[in-house]
Amino acid sequence: MKVLVVAKAPVAGLVKTRLGALVGDDVAADLAAAALLDTLSARNAAGAAGHLSLAGDLTAAVRGAEIADALSGWTVTPQRGDGFAERLVRAHRDAGPGVVVQVGMDTPQVTAAALHEVAEALDGHDAVLAPATDGGWWALARRDADVVRHLGSVPMSTDHTFADTHAALERAGARVAHASAMTDVDTADDADLVAELAPTTRFAESWRTIRAAHR
DSSP states (O other): OOEEEEEEOOOOTTTOOHHHHHHEEEEEEHHHHHHHHHHHHHHHHHOOOOEEESSOGGGGGGHHHHHHHTTTTTTEEEEOSHHHHHHOOOOOHOOOOOOOEEOOOOTTTOOOHHHHHHHHHTTTTEEEEEEBTTTSEEEEEEEEEEGGGGGHHHHHHHHTTTHHHEEEHHHTTOOOEEEOOOOOSSSSSHHHHHHHTTSSSSSHHHHHHHHHHHH
């Protein structure tokens, strides 16, 4: 199994902008960095190969040096394409053949067990899509990168992205299974929930510090 993480370098003003409007861009970027580090750690705990498809420059990022250290042993490639959906398609091509579980950086509560659950759901299927509670999805697994070829036309960040992605996979001839849902962290309420679900994560520690400062 290979874990493909599609992420942005956590640069202030460019990540977690909805939370940034509440807590400030620098703090929001620190939260994004914590979430990315938690995601990288989940892959390490899963004992899987790691591939990061990265937008932006870690040298300008919050906790950039820490993230770079955490990427020891990973393959890192730059994101390519005009929109996020197109970049996803190209990231899968870069990751190559075989069992690949793709996640983003918005689910710091992800665990090694959750990653393995998604991969195991491939049994008898060509792809697995794990829904997010906002109508999107948090993980996509496949064996052949070609099954994601129609994702470039899928509108992302809508309340029907999951359904549209499922349809795109089926258009490619894939038999699609589902895995367990998770909450993406986009709002303060999301952050409260995820920090409660995964209290020992870096993200939860950072969020508790922010909450204490804003009381």
